[in-house]
Amino acid sequence: MRSSLYAGLAVVAATAAAHAAEWRVQRVDTPARVIALETLGDSVRVNAGGLWYHLIVSGDKASLRFIDPLARMKPPENALPDGKVMTGKGDITRVWLADPTQRYDHGVLGDKTEAGALAIETRDSRRYQVKLKDDAVFEDLEPRIADLDGDGHDEVVVVKSYLKRGSALAVIGLRKGKYDIIAETPPLGAPHRWLNPAGIGDFNGDGKTDIALVRQPHVVGVLELWTFSGNALRKTDELPDVANHIIGTRQIDMAASADFDGDGHPDIAVPSLDRSRLRIVSFAPHARDIASVPLPAKALTNIGLFQMGDGPPAIALGVANGALVLIRRVAQ
Secondary structure: HHHHHHHHHHHHHHHHHOOOOOEEEEEEEOOOOOEEEEEEEEEEEEEEEEEEEEEEOOOOOEEEEEEOOOOOOOOOEOOOOOOOOOOOOOOOOEEEEEEEEEEOOOOOOOOOOEEEEEEEEEEEOOOOEEEEOOOEEOOOOOEEEOOOOOOOOEEEEEEEEEEOOOOEEEEEEEEEOOEEEEEOOOOOOOOOEEEEEEEEEEEOOOOEEEEEEEEEOOOEEEEEEEEOOOOOOEEEEEEEOOOOOOOOOOOOOOOEEOOOOOOOEEEEEEEEEOEEEEEEEOOOOOOOEEEEEEEEEEEOEEEOOOOOOOOOOOEEEEEEEEEEEEEEEEEO
């Protein structure tokens, strides 16, 4: 009883400290306009003027270090040309989008080539394929690997778009010796309506893993939480006025998750719908803003996280005037 009380007081103290701090924007010097940002493991890479650089942090300062061009690994046979091969540490070792098709004419991710199948490689070196019927495609670039129900076996989260009914969030899992779609959200109701995942974690603190997504990030911009349980997805909360993608681009990671307020639960950093502010939002114990930080120009790139001193991670992103900015918490 006493340890629970102390734990509760610690959370209250951490939350109070977060509210007593200020989130500030810091500009990083770059050799050219920033056009893209990627996270690879614990490393944040920045594309400035067509060349790639590592983001390097020393104390309270950040800088860029040039990366020698690296040879690209040959993609698996029949992979989606611009899709990513995602790796896992559990029973799924690799997963990628496959079977390119142009049967859906949306082009939200920069071209009209989408995936007709998902390929899965497991730790025992077996390969499986989840192939869609002609009425749908996987309208995504990077399938996400996570153990959603805590049973020790990985699932895959991916965007499935119906040609006539729009997008749904699909969960793929192993059942009776094969991988298949085991749950999906209701499709958005009409062609060319798309959703974009924003993170996976226990965002509301109920002990269950949630999938965060943004419904129609270009025109509606509602951040939704969905929980996978009993082979079904159930919406548990939502928050308006966010965007985690710019239409026609491949930058689908304009959101990032971390414990920004110190309460022990992951939060989400994501631009506002007009991309003029960076919002840091929490769903524990209810949907709320931890911070809403005005940006010097509209958010343009994916978001990267890295540790910069004590406290929560700093947030890196490129903005429309070509600058690279960091948003970090500074004690008042």
